[in-house]
Amino acid sequence: DQQVKQNSPSLSVQEGRISILNCDYTNSMFDYFLWYKKYPAEGPTFLISISSIKDKNEDGRFTVFLNKSAKHLSLHIVPSQPGDSAVYFCAARRNTDKLIFGTGTRLQVFP
Amino acid sequence: DAGVTQSPTHLIKTRGQHVTLRCSPISGHKSVSWYQQVLGQGPQFIFQYYEKEERGRGNFPDRFSARQFPNYSSELNVNALLLGDSALYLCASSFGPPDEQFFGPGTRLTVL
Numbered sequence: 001d002q003q004v005k006q007n008s009p010s011l012s013v014q015e016g017r018i019s020i021l022n023c024d025y026t027n028s029m030f031d032y033f034l035w036y037k038k039y040p041a042e043g044p045t046f047l048i049s050i051s052s053i054k055d056k057n058e059d060g061r062f063t064v065f066l067n068k069s070a071k072h073l074s075l076h077i078v079p080s081q082p083g084d085s086a087v088y089f090c091a092a093r094r095n096t097d098k099l100i101f102g103t104g105t106r107l108q109v110f111p
Numbered sequence: 112d113a114g115v116t117q118s119p120t121h122l123i124k125t126r127g128q129h130v131t132l133r134c135s136p137i138s139g140h141k142s143v144s145w146y147q148q149v150l151g152q153g154p155q156f157i158f159q160y161y162e163k164e165e166r167g168r169g170n171f172p173d174r175f176s177a178r179q180f181p182n183y184s185s186e187l188n189v190n191a192l193l194l195g196d197s198a199l200y201l202c203a204s205s206f207g208p209p210d211e212q213f214f215g216p217g218t219r220l221t222v223l
Contacts (some may be wrong), residue, residue, distance in 0.1 A: 004153075
């Protein structure tokens, strides 16, 4: 039972353009959502988060949008840079419960 | 400041053996969580410990166990290893359960 889904295993974007990574969830009780970035041979690094009481959170080049009615969130990276090339995981949790991760999307930013 | 450290980095075991993985949290962090990441999948929650008490357990068999020590470091033990236990095992620490988790680099376990 995959409660958090990332249906695009990979995404390729040109440098300077916008990258949009998508994530869908099924559990309406989730109240906190996070995005992590993972480079090879490293653990996931926290990127940005959003509470279910908000529909947008912005941090520099990164913006997360939450659509509760559609049970969908997205991460926008603009402008995309080659250093952004990594695997991106979305995760969700209810209260202080465990994090539930999606399967990840590999982003490649090319010059 | 040192981040979350895990040892060993890599490990090769054979089926039926036992393994112990170790994690040292960031200084000041009292919560440690363990995750298993199989190739092509996202991290899957195994355990969470806070103040040396188990706070949560994922859907893993009893062959998996863990503990947290007074200095807040933690061990993950897996008995009777199966081929399917081959994965990257990640440890994450935080001040407390609802706080942001910081991940270590992981231990790559290969079961032959």
